[in-house]
Amino acid sequence: MEAEAIRALLEQAFPHAAELDVEDRTGTGDHFQVTVASAEFDGVSLLDQHRKVNAALAAPLADGSIHELRIRTRTKGTE
Amino acid sequence: MSTLRDQISDVIEKEPVALFMKGTPEMVMCGNSYRALNALHAVGAPITTVDILPDPRIRQELSAISGWPTIPQVFVKGELIGGADITEELLESGDLQRRVDEAFGRERAQDVKVVALTVD
Numbered sequence: 217m218e219a220e221a222i223r224a225l226l227e228q229a230f231p232h233a234a235e236l237d238v239e240d241r242t243g244t245g246d247h248f249q250v251t252v253a254s255a256e257f258d259g260v261s262l263l264d265q266h267r268k269v270n271a272a273l274a275a276p277l278a279d280g281s282i283h284e285l286r287i288r289t290r291t292k293g294t295e
Numbered sequence: 296m297s298t299l300r301d302q303i304s305d306v307i308e309k310e311p312v313a314l315f316m317k318g319t320p321e322m323v324m325c326g327n328s329y330r331a332l333n334a335l336h337a338v339g340a341p342i343t344t345v346d347i348l349p350d351p352r353i354r355q356e357l358s359a360i361s362g363w364p365t366i367p368q369v370f371v372k373g374e375l376i377g378g379a380d381i382t383e384e385l386l387e388s389g390d391l392q393r394r395v396d397e398a399f400g401r402e403r404a405q406d407v408k409v410v411a412l413t414v415d
Contacts, residue, residue, distance in 0.1 A: 262384065263377050270364050277364045284327065285365055287380050 217245050217281040222273065229272030230254050234292045246283040253290035265289040300356045302412045303345075307360070310343035310410070311399055313370040315357055317348050319409050324348060327379040331367040334379075334386040340371075340395045343408045350414040372398050 219238040226236055235253035250269065257265045269287050276282045297305070306313050314331060318324030320342070323332060335342050347353045347366055358364055361375050369376040371394060376382060385391035 262381050263375065266377055266381060267362070274364065286327075287378075 217276055219245075219248065222248055222250065222276070222282075225272050225276070226250060226252060226269070229268070230256060232256065235290070241284075241286070246281065248282060248284070249286040249288070251288045251290070253292055255292035257289055257291045260291075262289070299352055299412060299414060300360065303353070303357050303360060306343065306345055306410055306412075307370050308373045310370075310408075311372065312340045312342050312395070314342055314344045315347055315353075315366060315368045316344055317346070317366055319346055320344055320407050325366070327365075328367045330379040331369055331382045334382045334391060335369065337386055338392045338395045339403070339405045341399065341404050341406050341408075343410055345410050345412060349412075352414060353412060371395065 219240045223236065223238045226233070226238065230236065230252055233252055233254040235251060237251040239249040241247040241249050252269055266287050266289060269289060270277065273282060273285065277285065312335060314335060316323065316325070316328035316332065318328060320332060323329045332342070347357065354366060357368065361368055363375060363378065365378050367379055369378070369382050376385065382391065385394070
C-alpha cells in the first residue's frame with residue numbers, strides 16, 4: 217500500500233488537520249508511521265485520538281494491508 | 296470450558312495489568328510488543344501477558360471486545376490504556392507511573408505472569 221493512499225484516507229477523515237504526515241518506515245508499504253495534528257483532538261483523550269486515527273484506517277488495518285501502524289497525534293495548540 | 300471471549304474478558308477484568316502481545320516476555324515476537332512490555336517494566340507494573348499468536352481467533356475476539364485493531368494492547372484494572380505508542384507516550388509524560396502507582400500503590404508486587412488461553 218502506498219503512503220499516499222494512507223494519506224488520502226487520513227485527509228478524508230481529518231479535512232482540517234494542521235499537520236498530516238505518513239512515513240513508510242520500512243519502504244515495504246506495510247509499516248507506517250502517521251502523524252496527525254488537529255484542533256479536532258482538543259479536549260479528546262489520547263486513547264480516543266488514536267481511536268479516531270484507527271477508525272480512519274480501519275479498512276487497510278482489517279485486510280492486513282497495514283501490518284504495523286505507529287500513531288502520533290497532537291492537539292492543534294501543542295507542539 | 297469457557298469460551299475464548301470469556302477467557303479474554305476474564306484476563307482483562309481480573310488481572311491488574313494485562314498485556315496482549317505477540318510472543319511472551321521470554322521471547323517477544325514483535326518490536327511493538329517489546330516497547331509496551333518495556334514501558335510497563337519501567338514503571339514497575341505487575342504484568343500479565345497473553346500471547347495472541349497461537350490462534351488468529353484470539354486477536355479477533357480481543358479486538359471485538361476492545362474496539363482496538365492492533366497489537367499490543369495494554370489494560371490497567373480492566374481499562375484499555377492503548378497500544379505501544381500510547382503506553383510509551385504515557386511513560387514519557389509520567390502518566391503511566393502515576394496511573395500504576397494510584398492503581399496498585401507504591402509497595403506492590405511486580406510479578407510477571409503468562410496466561411495461556413485454551414482454544415477449542
